[in-house]
Amino acid sequence: MSGLLQKNIDLAGSNIPWLEGLRDKGREAFILPTAKTEAWKYTKLRDLSADDFVLSGTDEDKSHGEEHCTCGQGECHCHHHHEPQTNLPFAGYEIHFENGILQTLAFDLPKGVMIKPLMEAVFDGDDVKKYLGKDIDLASYPFAALNTAYLEEGVYIEIEEGVILSKPIILINHTHSCHQNIMAYLRNVIVLENDAKATIIEDFEYTGEEKSRYFNNIVNEIYINKQAKLEHYKLQNEAYKAVHISLSSVRVREGGFYESFCCQKGANLARNETKISLKEEHAEAVVNAVYLMNGWATIDTTTDIEHLSPNTKSQQLVKGVVGGNAKGVFQGKIHIAPNAVKTEGRQLHKALLLSDDAEIDCKPELEIYADDVKCSHGAASGELDKEQLFYMRSRGIGEEEAKRILVEAYLNDVINQISQEDIKTWMLSQATINQEEK
Amino acid sequence: MSKTPLLEIEDLCARVADKEIVKDFSLTINEGEVHAIMGPNGAGKSTLSYVLCGKPGYEVTSGSVRFKGKDLLSMSVEERAREGLFLIMQYPVEIQGVPVTTFLKHAVNAVRKHQNLPELDTMEFIKTVREEGKKLGITPDMLKRPINVGFSGGEKKRLETLQLAILKPSLAILDEADSGLDIDALKVVAEGINAERNEHNALLVITHYQRLLNYIEPDYVHIYADGHIVKSGDKNLAIELEKNGYAAFVKEQ
Numbered sequence: 226m227s228g229l230l231q232k233n234i235d236l237a238g239s240n241i242p243w244l245e246g247l248r249d250k251g252r253e254a255f256i257l258p259t260a261k262t263e264a265w266k267y268t269k270l271r272d273l274s275a276d277d278f279v280l281s282g283t284d285e286d287k288s289h290g291e292e293h294c295t296c297g298q299g300e301c302h303c304h305h306h307h308e309p310q311t312n313l314p315f316a317g318y319e320i321h322f323e324n325g326i327l328q329t330l331a332f333d334l335p336k337g338v339m340i341k342p343l344m345e346a347v348f349d350g351d352d353v354k355k356y357l358g359k360d361i362d363l364a365s366y367p368f369a370a371l372n373t374a375y376l377e378e379g380v381y382i383e384i385e386e387g388v389i390l391s392k393p394i395i396l397i398n399h400t401h402s403c404h405q406n407i408m409a410y411l412r413n414v415i416v417l418e419n420d421a422k423a424t425i426i427e428d429f430e431y432t433g434e435e436k437s438r439y440f441n442n443i444v445n446e447i448y449i450n451k452q453a454k455l456e457h458y459k460l461q462n463e464a465y466k467a468v469h470i471s472l473s474s475v476r477v478r479e480g481g482f483y484e485s486f487c488c489q490k491g492a493n494l495a496r497n498e499t500k501i502s503l504k505e506e507h508a509e510a511v512v513n514a515v516y517l518m519n520g521w522a523t524i525d526t527t528t529d530i531e532h533l534s535p536n537t538k539s540q541q542l543v544k545g546v547v548g549g550n551a552k553g554v555f556q557g558k559i560h561i562a563p564n565a566v567k568t569e570g571r572q573l574h575k576a577l578l579l580s581d582d583a584e585i586d587c588k589p590e591l592e593i594y595a596d597d598v599k600c601s602h603g604a605a606s607g608e609l610d611k612e613q614l615f616y617m618r619s620r621g622i623g624e625e626e627a628k629r630i631l632v633e634a635y636l637n638d639v640i641n642q643i644s645q646e647d648i649k650t651w652m653l654s655q656a657t658i659n660q661e662e663k
Numbered sequence: 664m665s666k667t668p669l670l671e672i673e674d675l676c677a678r679v680a681d682k683e684i685v686k687d688f689s690l691t692i693n694e695g696e697v698h699a700i701m702g703p704n705g706a707g708k709s710t711l712s713y714v715l716c717g718k719p720g721y722e723v724t725s726g727s728v729r730f731k732g733k734d735l736l737s738m739s740v741e742e743r744a745r746e747g748l749f750l751i752m753q754y755p756v757e758i759q760g761v762p763v764t765t766f767l768k769h770a771v772n773a774v775r776k777h778q779n780l781p782e783l784d785t786m787e788f789i790k791t792v793r794e795e796g797k798k799l800g801i802t803p804d805m806l807k808r809p810i811n812v813g814f815s816g817g818e819k820k821r822l823e824t825l826q827l828a829i830l831k832p833s834l835a836i837l838d839e840a841d842s843g844l845d846i847d848a849l850k851v852v853a854e855g856i857n858a859e860r861n862e863h864n865a866l867l868v869i870t871h872y873q874r875l876l877n878y879i880e881p882d883y884v885h886i887y888a889d890g891h892i893v894k895s896g897d898k899n900l901a902i903e904l905e906k907n908g909y910a911a912f913v914k915e916q
């Protein structure tokens with residue numbers, strides 16, 4: 226079966242009218258963007274529809290005979306249960322997905338914290354119905370529409386009023402498909418009630434043998450209520466042939482704070498998109514990111530921040546390092562509504578090009594309809610400084626290592642903004658370019 | 664007793680940006696010796712030191728250079744450094760985001776790896792750097808700052824000297840190590856360099872002033888003009904130059 230939007234897929238809860246209705250909306254709204262689609266002008270989707278992706282976890286996914294298996298081990302382990310494992314240097318409430326399918330949930334949760342499989346929350350009649358798909362215009366977000374059509378996997382996280390989580394909630398997805406191209410759809414709904422504080426970490430890794438092509442599509446719907454604060458960290462370290470498309474839709478109410486940092490270093494084609502609504506006064510967002518790549522990858526960072534009330538504040542610092550024939554894309558939109566006076570919106574994108582064939586496309590967009598606002602955007606790109614390289618080498622440091630040190634130094638100021646020491650240390654250790662693979 | 668040559672330069676010609684700068688330059692430096700090179704601005708002294716270090720863009724057109732008996736010109740920049748060649752640069756480079764100590768640690772370990780020695784213990788290393796730094800008037804606070812960024816001219820030269828003290832090269836080229844130093848700092852830096860001297864290493868001191876040579880006494884002084892050495896002598900040649908200038912040695916343009 227080919228095409229991204231497939232028919233006759235059995236999804237849980239198809240007898241629940243509101244849920245099936247929502248999926249139908251997704252099915253209707255999905256159209257694969259083309260080169261003419263403005264939002265996808267720089268990030269070309271190429272042959273995405275021709276990849277014969279099979280939905281992860283379906284019978285078709287599991288039905289492959291061993292003779293088809295290319296992992297070369299005689300017996301295929303693709304669907305054997307892998308022991309959940311992480312290399313994260315800190316503790317947290319871990320939630321493990323494999324090939325986009327929930328395996329284990331965190332236990333021993335503190336009082337006032339609920340984490341459930343999304344479908345369980347649906348069946349239990351939890352508030353999830355109130356939140357699913359509320360802030361996303363499916364016509365404008367084709368991949369969120371596709372995600373909605375396959376809505377099933379993911380978690381519902383609710384932090385009650387005033388609860389302060391001391392350890393992070395860690396969502397780990399390991400992909401290890403090795404026999405056919407799989408696609409997986411994750412949908413997480415995260416709600417922080419008034420005065421709650423939490424940290425969420427997303428970690429996407431590939432743990433398979435042979436590096437097949439696969440497609441991960443993630444939608445996070447995040448609701449930050451009054452004076453609540455969410456820190457959101459993400460590491461995208463997919464296999465080099467993967468496609469990773471993610472949207473985080475965030476709504477921030479009065480005095481709420483959304484602070485995010487994303488490091489993208491994997492995949493052949495990746496977009497990390499963040500759409501934020503600063504709904505009420507003193508809502509604030511920090512959207513920082515770094516990306517590093519080589520080979521033929523395209524890595525895209527897209528943001529859309531709406532300032533809808535006075536005294537709202539947003540800050541974005543995005544830095545990329547692009548080598549080989551790779552291409553970095555940054556699209557950053559700041560919208561300031563007419564009544565949103567005394568707001569502050571700052572955006573800076575910088576890129577370091579490591580080769581002549583590396584490319585950067587940067588599209589800042591400011592829509593300012595209010596007076597008395599502080600807004601700025603900037604973009605810069607450059608190359609490694611030859612004098613610096615020579616200086617380091619003249620002290621005995623090898624050329625490759627010197628480059629690595631300079632790349633690290635380049636990204637340091639963004640990563641150093643991470644307020645939690647152990648997460649900062651982890652991200653610093655991750656911010657290196659993956660070896661180029663053939 | 665016959666001397667062991669450390670650096671042997673023979674008829675070296677080199678150019679930068681299609682301009683012939685080093686012309687038929689020959690010089691042999693033996694272990695334990697101090698050579699001084701003096702010459703007018705623009706004569707090509709810095710160019711010569713960059714050529715010896717293998718800086719990209721500096722092209723050797725003819726001649727040969729042997730370092731410890733090996734062909735220096737076929738080595739990469741980092742190989743030369745690991746073999747024991749070191750240059751105190753006239754204009755040290757600023758590197759934002761790389762603290763002095765981190766930088767030094769990378770450099771030391773790269774050199775040690777080349778010598779098949781294990782990496783240094785971090786605590787031990789930091790202690791050594793602090794002690795050496797103290798001798799040169801470099802505070803622990805400065806060691807945490809990004810290398811050379813915002814350092815004064817004199818502070819940069821002290822940092823270069825600190826690197827020399829840590830890396831312990833066989834041959835150090837000092838390209839105007841004295842420029843930008845106040846009178847007291849000149850003494851501190853010179854003492855720092857002298858402390859590293861022994862019968863197996865050597866110095867090539869490029870300077871405009873006799874003053875540095877009062878502290879680091881040269882065995883030979885060479886006058887460099889028009890791409891090569893036009894006259895060699897002992898330390899008295901430097902004193903003579905200080906008095907009369909280059910006019911007697913450099914032909915009129």
Ligand SMILES: Nc1ncnc2c1ncn2[C@@H]1O[C@H](COP(=O)(O)OP(=O)(O)OP(=O)(O)O)[C@@H](O)[C@H]1O
Pocket residue numbers: 679680682684702703704705706707708709710711753
């Ligand atoms: N990259 C370059 N492109 C063009 N000309 C160069 C380049 N590098 C050096 N030169 C020229 O080569 C000549 C020698 O320069 P160099 O810096 O070696 O002189 P120097 O003897 O060190 O002078 P100073 O005493 O002023 O330090 C100068 O005329 C300089 O302008």
Ligand SMILES: [Mg+2]
Pocket residue numbers: 708709710753838
């Ligand atoms: Mg010079």
